[in-house]
Amino acid sequence: MFLPTPWSDALRLFTRNLALAAGTASLLLLAACGRGSDATGSAGTDPGITDTTVKIGTSQPLSGPLAAIGEATVAAAQAYFAHVNAQGGVKMADGKTRKIEYLYYDDAYDPAKSVQNYQRLVHQDEVFAVFHPLGTGPNQAIMARANADKVPHLFTHAGGAQFSDRAKNPWTIGWGPTPDSEGEAYGKYLAAQNKPITVAVLRQNDDLGQGYLNGLEQGIAGSQVEIVKIATYGRTDSTVDSQISSLAGTKADVLFMAVVLPPLMISGIKHAGTLGWSPDIYMANNTSDITGVLKVGKLTDLRTLYSASFIKAADDPQWKDDPGVAQYLDRIKSFPKALGNLVNGEIAYGEAQTMVAALQQTKAPTRQALMDAVHSLKGDSISDVLLPGVTLDSTDPTAPPVHGHVVQHFDGESWVAREGGDE
């Protein structure tokens, strides 16, 4: 091979001290191996829990584009734990009452930072369990380590089915239903109409968007409902107008907006309107909240909006006298960042309630005992922000604890439940 002068020069220079370097490196490694017996061993008792406190920690995006969601998630969990601690703490099944210490670090939605936060929480702060990290990537990165370390990785604030697969990752469990099951709820609802319906789909170009689509396809299998066109967008896209235009060409009866970014959800729906296309629009639950999406986007006049939910949205007037929602709104008063994203805040509140319920049933101060309790959670009293008809049951080893979606129609003020939904 032809080597120009600088290259041969470089090669020669590079290799000048190579033998020396290799020698030094291997000497250093040998030295390291000599001290191998000093390697730290694990202690006999489980860290993060004393007779009076139990420490849990999380990693959230507190800076960057998802900061508002991360802050709402932290604030709502803080609100519930503060309430529990104000009552003296959580009375666990071993007879001791412990206060909850809740630690959180910023990962800016960078999974590599989530890993660092995990290491910091588990090996430095020595938390008892890792609680509701946000996002698919961050949880994916944490899951392998948590299962290797046998550290409970509980109630992921991410819906992926992989987080509730007990055979593969026994120390990890999700919370809210998967995107697959949400898509399936829409599919079943449409199929139950028992007439030919055409559906156009706009989804995110990742596993989340694929999950919604898979669920929809499962739900409509064997029915007269037909998917006529699928378009995708990327998480960093600033508009979906061209996708909407191309979908509008199908004149489909239904537009499934499996879009999880509020600005794109709003601009997409508006663009469909400007094209003279007025399908029934099925909005992903993530981005269908009244305050943050419908009111901000001035979509409240539309009567064609549907969404499937599992929580009683705190900003929906129909729940304003509901004791669970009223208590939630009361408790987050001292943690106003929870208002920054009501849906995620309320989900985090439900996760915190589930966490406390799991601790109440933990029979010994060990991580294994906590996992046993987590895996046997069942009952309507665990969280009071779930919609009627939605159940919490963590005994199924292949599904997240929260089961069921209620398909709702927006009537101008409230999301009203429709018959024929899932479960």
Next chain:
Amino acid sequence: MTRVAQEGWRGGLAKLTARRTTRWVLGAVAAAVLVAIPFNASPYTNLQLALVIALAVSLRGMDVLTGHAGQVTLGQSAFFGIGAYSGGYGFAHGWPAPLSFLLAVVLCVIAGVIVAIPAVRLRGFAFGVITLALPVVMAPLAIRLDWLTGGPVGLAVTTVQAPAWSGLADDQWQYLLVLAVGAVMFLLAHNLLAGRVGRALTLIRTSEIAASSVGIPVQRYKVLAFTVAAAYGGVGGWLYLTAVHYIGVDSLALTLSISMLVALVVGGVRSPLGCVIGAAFYILVPNITDKATPGRSALFFGVALLIVLFVVPSGLSGALRAGWSRLLASPRPATPAAAPPSAEQHASA
């Protein structure tokens, strides 16, 4: 510059540090400390130190191109990503570690040469903008090639594991591996820059016209510097993956490239120590500030950056050097021969 012997402890210290044996002893002590750290530190500390070394390797490559050859690059995170994905793919498919390491280097060298040959014809801003295209293309490409990269979710893998005979925990072993590879990379860079190549790059930085007038093939040297930077970026990325066990597009945002350039400037260009300090600044400062007020780490990072740039524009390593020579220089005017430059004298008042 050789320092004139001075009276008192300052002179003694100066003489001592100028001696070859002293440097060897100091180097050996530093190496021993670095090797000893993982045995007393938590897995969290080991992970952080490994990340600092991985990033420092990447910065060292950037330093060859940006610091020595004077070509500002914003593309380093792309090579970092190629290295990390090579490692991720290799580990996910059960390849032996050296194979994926080799793949990381080879891919980055090839990509580096391909990009460098047209890019080096441009100068200044235009060159920087061309390199900016690399990380911009990187993320969507990684999402498209999901069979290779795990798509938007990324790859979570088990990397190098400590062999049973060593009795070490995986994090300790990984730290030592990263340290050893990092040390070799720093030595190689030192070798490269100490001789003719280093001089040629310096001349290209100061005046391309002068360089070509004395017969230095400017373009070829620039391609060389770019390729070295790419290879170092790849090695850094591979080391990073080995420590973190995860690579995804969320970790490879455009801001990573910019942060690398910032870290290099903060640490100080044309200095191996500067690369390490810059990497430590990037990795450790947010973690420290995050302890105080979670979510405000970017703010503190920015403030710290401004302070560094205003107070010590030559970077932290430059500040250390200046501080050291001020310590050695006698404050009395009796020895004007050894007086440091006036700026430092002024600051010491």
